[in-house]
Amino acid sequence: MDERIGLRERKKRRMYQDVSDTAVRLFLQKGFDAVSVAEVAAAAGISKPTLFRYFPAKEDLVLHRIADHEDEAARVAAGAASPLAALRRHFLDGLERCDPITGLNDDPDVLAFHELLYGTPALVARLYEYLERSEAALAEALGGGLDARLAAGQIVAVQRILAQENWRRIAAGERAAEVRPEAVTVAERAFGWLEAGLPRLGPSTKTQ
Structure with missing residues (x-):
C-alpha cells in the first residue's frame, strides 16, 4: 500500500513539473499574456479542467518552479x-x-x-x-x-x-x-x- 501511495505521489509531482515546464516554455516563447491556459493544457496533453486541478491560477504555472522555497x-x-x-x-x-x-x-x-x-x-x-x-x-x-x-x-x-x-x-x-x-x-x-x-x-x- 505504501509503495502504491509513493508511486502515486511521484506521478503527481511529475505531472506538476511537466505541465509547469511546458507552460514556462510557451510563456518564454510568446509572452505570459499571449498564451492561454487552454493552449498550455493542449501542449501538455491534458484537459483544461485537469490543469486547473493542479494549478488553480495561471500564475501558479510559473511560480511552481520556486514553490519548494x-x-x-x-x-x-x-x-x-x-x-x-x-x-x-x-x-x-x-x-x-x-x-x-x-x-x-x-x-x-x-x-x-x-x-x-x-x-x-x-x-x-x-x-x-x-x-x-x-x-x-x-x-x-x-x-x-x-x-x-x-x-x-x-x-x-x-x-x-x-x-x-x-x-x-x-x-x-x-x-x-x-x-x-x-x-x-x-x-x-x-x-x-x-x-x-x-x-x-x-x-x-x-x-x-
Missing part, C-alpha cells in the same frame, strides 16, 4: 538555537553555490525565467502572495505572535531585496563571479543589521 526559511529557522544565524548561513551558502533563489546565477535559462517573473505584473502580484505565505510560515517557526511576525517580515524583506539586487546586476550584464564578493559583503552587513535590531530573536518570541 516557500517554507524554506521556516525549515531553516525551526529548532535552531539562533534562527537568524542559521538563516544567515543558509543565504551565504546559497550565494556560494549560485542558488537561483539568491539572484546570483547567470545561467541564460535562469535569467530568462527571472525576466519573465519580474517583468510580468500578474506574476509579480502572485509572487507577493507567495512571499506573504513564506513570511507567515517563518513567523510560526519563530514562535508566533506579533514579535515573530515583525521579525519574519524584516527577514523576508531583506532576503528579497538582496536577491533582487543580485539579479538586477546580472541582468545588466555582470557575471555571477564578479557580483559574488560584493553580494556576500552586502548580505553580511544586512544580516548584521538584523541581528542588531532583533537581539532576542528566537523560538520564544511569541507575544503574550
Whole structure:
C-alpha cells in the first residue's frame, strides 16, 4: 500500500513539473499574456479542467518552479538555537553555490525565467502572495505572535531585496563571479543589521 501511495505521489509531482515546464516554455516563447491556459493544457496533453486541478491560477504555472522555497526559511529557522544565524548561513551558502533563489546565477535559462517573473505584473502580484505565505510560515517557526511576525517580515524583506539586487546586476550584464564578493559583503552587513535590531530573536518570541 505504501509503495502504491509513493508511486502515486511521484506521478503527481511529475505531472506538476511537466505541465509547469511546458507552460514556462510557451510563456518564454510568446509572452505570459499571449498564451492561454487552454493552449498550455493542449501542449501538455491534458484537459483544461485537469490543469486547473493542479494549478488553480495561471500564475501558479510559473511560480511552481520556486514553490519548494516557500517554507524554506521556516525549515531553516525551526529548532535552531539562533534562527537568524542559521538563516544567515543558509543565504551565504546559497550565494556560494549560485542558488537561483539568491539572484546570483547567470545561467541564460535562469535569467530568462527571472525576466519573465519580474517583468510580468500578474506574476509579480502572485509572487507577493507567495512571499506573504513564506513570511507567515517563518513567523510560526519563530514562535508566533506579533514579535515573530515583525521579525519574519524584516527577514523576508531583506532576503528579497538582496536577491533582487543580485539579479538586477546580472541582468545588466555582470557575471555571477564578479557580483559574488560584493553580494556576500552586502548580505553580511544586512544580516548584521538584523541581528542588531532583533537581539532576542528566537523560538520564544511569541507575544503574550
